Amino acid sequence: YPGFSMSLSRFFLILIPPFLRRYPGFSLPLSRFFLVLIPLFPAAKPRLDSEGCPGQQNWTEGQEGILACKAKGKPKPEVKCSKDGNSITAGTPYPADRAQAGTYRCRATNALGTAERDVTVWVQC
CATH class of the missing domain: 2.60.40.10 (Immunoglobulins)
Structure with a gap:
């Protein structure tokens, strides 16, 4: 991830689609998903x-x-x-x-x- 200096091994990674409904036969490029990083060890x-x-x-x-x-x-x-x-x-x-x-x-x-x-x-x- 450009500009990200922490080790990603300390985070739980979640990809969230921009909508929750399913459209048969329709696919999204990975770039359209939201990336959420949750720290494994709280501050x-x-x-x-x-x-x-x-x-x-x-x-x-x-x-x-x-x-x-x-x-x-x-x-x-x-x-x-x-x-x-x-x-x-x-x-x-x-x-x-x-x-x-x-x-x-x-x-x-x-x-x-x-x-x-x-x-x-x-x-x-």
Whole structure:
């Protein structure tokens, strides 16, 4: 399909004739049918829950700390977290020190919307 970038394997394809009555001996070219694509997997707004993005996380000073925050949704949401205006990539290891302790605001975004969650990181000796 020209200009269509998604894989058609994710859709259920229906061809609908332009009329519902039957005319014996009359055939239509395929171009006269309406094409309907129904997604097999419905879209969903982003969701940040305690399973994928715990609200309290403990790091140990001197070791690597990873801000765990995964969002659910379709299409897959993009997750961005920040603390005091500084961005941090969720899931990436950082050297843990007391400067990293505090509250992070994580935001998950996809085409259907946005979800936010505060995550408190404690850094212990």
